[in-house]
Amino acid sequence: MANIIIKGKSDNFGKTRSQQEENLRKEWGGTMTDEQLDKLKYIEKKKKESDGSGKNFVTLIDVDKVK
Numbered sequence: 001m002a003n004i005i006i007k008g009k010s011d012n013f014g015k016t017r018s019q020q021e022e023n024l025r026k027e028w029g030g031t032m033t034d035e036q037l038d039k040l041k042y043i044e045k046k047k048k049e050s051d052g053s054g055k056n057f058v059t060l061i062d063v064d065k066v067k
Contacts, residue, residue, distance in 0.1 A: 004028075015055045016044050032060065039066040 004024075014020035018041045024031060032040070040063050044056045 017057050018044055032063075036060065036063050039063045042066065 014023050018037060021030065021032060021037055021040070030037075040058055043058050043062060043066060047053060047056045047058070
């Protein structure tokens with residue numbers, strides 16, 4: 001995955017993968033489908049409930065495992 005540098009924006013591009021995806025969609029277009037984004041938000045919610053972590057980064061491999 002390539003590193004994307006966006007000049008003129010704040011350093012906080014998103015703490016979670018879903019926040020980063022939403023910000024990328026605003027700027028350049030999406031990198032995943034709407035269904036994958038919904039699954040991603042579901043996984044992040046479940047991880048936050050289980051361990052209380054607010055900074056979750058989930059891979060698309062984990063997203064594709066969700067039914």
